[in-house]
Amino acid sequence: MIRPIVKDIFFLSQKSEPATKADLQVGADLQDTLEAHRDGCVGLAANMIGIRKRIIIVNIGFVDIVMFNPVLLKKDTPYEAEEGCLSLAGIRKTIRYQNIEVEYYDRNWKKQRQKFSGWTAQICQHELDHLEGILI
Secondary structure, eight states: OOOOOOOOHHHHTSOOBOOOGGGHHHHHHHHHHHHHTGGGOSEEEGGGGTOOBSEEEEEOSSSEEEEEEEEEEEEEEEEEEEEEETTEEEEEEEEEEEEEEEEEEOTTSOEEEEEEEHHHHHHHHHHHHHHTTOOO
16 A cells, blocks of 8 residues: 655654564555655655554665564765655755665565665665664
8 A cells, every 4th residue: 555655753753663473564555655656765664654663665776675673783884975855855964884784574574684785775774764763
């Protein structure tokens, strides 16, 4: 289901709660909502569609990955980036890391561990910030 994008700063500033298997539909809703905004969006966090759960979706090129309860394990090589967000007006500067490693549960609730670099790592870090209530 395509859900509306939340722009309420108070809601977005709250930390997200752990996801459970009962939240698998949220992953499907993130996929539908990302698809509806594909022209200007490469990732979403569940709080951006009104659900305060630790779930994100990240476009990694030809495929989107839904991550349940993602945890940033490693990061290296900081750089300054400029980012926009569907939930917030304008562009903001922030520090991101060129290389990261993330552990998460996939749609089959199987634990995964992946390394990302460059643009994909930046998208992932932006969405992970959303889960912590950090607005960039």
